[in-house]
Amino acid sequence: MRLTQAQLAEAVDISDTYMGAIERGERGMSLDTLVALASRLGVTVDYLLSDSVAETDMNILEQFKQIMDDQPLERKQMAINVLRAVFAYFEDK
Numbered sequence: 001m002r003l004t005q006a007q008l009a010e011a012v013d014i015s016d017t018y019m020g021a022i023e024r025g026e027r028g029m030s031l032d033t034l035v036a037l038a039s040r041l042g043v044t045v046d047y048l049l050s051d052s053v054a055e056t057d058m059n060i061l062e063q064f065k066q067i068m069d070d071q072p073l074e075r076k077q078m079a080i081n082v083l084r085a086v087f088a089y090f091e092d093k
Helices: 005-011 016-023 031-041 057-069 073-092
Strands: none
Touching: 005 016, 005 031, 057 073
């Protein structure tokens, strides 16, 4: 999903100027705007705040789950196989 700043701003009913200020950290946003942004982007609020929140096992697992949720079963299995291969590679090093 590739959206321009203006498209995302329009989707959540804010101005693109305000959206730019949010992205640059110059302005804050209401909880309603935060929830609308997360919803439109198809992520959770904690994912959007992940730069501000320390990574934990639960955060990482939630990110992995979000990536996997919309994938067909065979892609999920392929991703698991790739992940296992990566971990096996690092165990051998």
